[in-house]
Amino acid sequence: MRSLNGRRSRRPPSRAQQHNDQQLLALHQLIAEKLLAQPDLALPLLEKLELRYQSGLIKxxxxxxxxxxxxxxxxxxxxxxxxxxxxxSMRRLRRKTLLTGILTEDERQQVLSSEISG
Incomplete structure (x- = not known):
């Protein structure tokens, strides 16, 4: 279905998608703090970004x-x-995040378990 401006109208996100987006936001909050504390982690990310772009894996x-x-x-x-x-647009980018490998598995699990209990 198209809206008046010619764009496809989107269905509202499901509860599962909303929950997933909340988890991704919580993970990205910790990633942000880690990148700000260790800005040297950004160089490999910029290289990964360039490679993805040159390979046609990112628009x-x-x-x-x-x-x-x-x-x-x-x-x-x-x-x-x-x-x-x-x-x-940012929820879509976080769903296919470039920022993998920044958090340890323990950090990731800690965020996800606090998200569940919080």
Whole structure:
């Protein structure tokens, strides 16, 4: 179904998708803090981003968005705001995150278990 502006209208997210998005947001909050504390972790991410883009695995808008975020680590509030933005486009980017390998499995599990109990 198309809306008046010609774009496809989206169905509201299911409860499962909303829960998944909440978990991803919680994980990305910890990732943000870790990247801000250890900005040297960004260089391999920029290389991974470039490789994904050159391989056609990421669209141009996603490439620009990730690149601009990763180059804002010297501005913590801008970086946090961009990464944790509550918009459909950022939820989509977090679902296919570039930021894998930043958290240890223990950190990941701690966030997910606190998300469940909280």
């Amino acid at each position: 141009h808008w996603g490439y620009i968005r990730w690149y601009s975020m990763l180059t804002q680590l010297d501005q913590p509030e801008l970086f946090r705001h961009a990464l944790l933005e509550d918009s459909e």
